Amino acid sequence: MKFSSQLKYILIPSIAVLFLACGGESETTKTLPDAPVYTLVFLDKTQSVNVNKKYVNEKYQRMLKDILEANMKNKGDKLEVYFIHENTSKARALSVTIRSEKDNMDAANATDKEAIETAFSLSLQREKGIFLNQLLNKLNETNTGSSNKSTDIWASLPVIAKASGSGSDVKVYYFSDMIESVKGSDRRDFHRNPPKSDEQAEGEAKSDFIKLKQYEIGTPQVTIVSPFEPTASSKENNPHVTHYWQTLFQELGGVSVEEL
Template sequence: MQQRFFSPTNNTDRYLNTLINWAFFAALCLGLFPGCSSSPDKPTPTDDPVYTLIFLDKTRSVDVNKAFVNRKYQQMVDEIIEQNIRQKGDKLDVYFIHENTSKARALNITVRSEMEDVSAASPTDREAAETEFKLLLTREKAQIRQRVLQQLVAQNTGSSNRETDIWASLPVIAKVNESGAAVKVFYLSDMIESVKGTGRRDFQMKPPKDNAQADEWAKADAQQLKRYTIGSPDITMVLPFEPNASVRENNPAVTQYWQTLFAELGAGVVEEQ
């Protein structure tokens, strides 16, 4: 009868080979697929900071006391904060749009909630740290939301409410672009530029008659406005118009003008809501 002998050496080699194979797989997973080791939904120290700009229209043409406008803009504020306030170092500025937009900063906020370093922590300590961070961030988001909503409903009864200078938001965006953060811009406005004077646009008196003219005007205006290096921010125009608004009230050619102008200046995603 053939006898079989147990070989400690062979089994040890097999065990070591198994460990090496698993180590190689783990290294490959971590190196090529970072998602294997962490959830993309959780902020980490390697996330790029976000700089959010909210421009609130404080001219006579936008009434935030109207139920539809108030509801839409409050929901938008909630979404902005939820999606862009994620970690320490994220920033949010609120500016008023009126005759003196570039000097109308109403809020300047920097997120302070910080996730402690858990790279060497046990699973239990890691979970505790994440829970604590979520609580701190949730509390800070609520405070930021309250402050932004206070500015949303603030009334502008001064003479600056007679003109809407949206062009003046461009140097603000250009300045923020210098921070190196990912820039998100939100206009809570009807986007009716109305500034009197040579070389300016007054869409209340003379809006573009169609998309072709809107594109023509935007490309011409972009030549002088390219002095502002706005980078490639994501821009969202949140209009106050109800779904049944007329063309006279919600002129699609005006929206076309801004989409073309922002694109000509280098913006990334430009959308209307």
């Protein structure tokens, strides 16, 4: 009897510990919600990119619509537009965030769930319709100031770093020819001195990385939406410039760059 009593006191706490351990594991294996998407769009407003050109305008409009559909799906998803010119990092032109929220469906029946989904979808589409109009207005906005003479793409890096620090899923789009052009002995001017080979482009990118590594950009998805037609010559659409940016982003954080 004494042995049975002792066994009881040993088993009860052991079972309790096992129960708590199982409960703890259940909590930690729950699926966490997806991080909000933080979209950065950099629109080139310098002299070298003509958005009034039919091919460019149609391509850019189509891409902006696709970006909205792909990235703006849930409450908290955010999109910001910056103009690329002489003062890129200070040129935020638009900031919008999805406010539509889907009602809780845990206790809803099939009919109520369908109604909730429909209401959310309609609200979301209304928001995206407003955002698209704002985006297209910014796309077609003309920069007639003196800032259109310089293209400071480096200045987009602190903007990306700030977005990456938010904990969001960051996606970056450059609507640009990516011709960095800033005066100064420690800057690049690809209008005057473009890289003439991939080797030169890599060397310049790795050298510039030393100056730019202070920006912790994380691992965003980076896409270059070029203004060049498929028939453009290599003189117009210099592949070594693209290679420069691919190398620089790779150095900054192992980030791959897609060109469209």
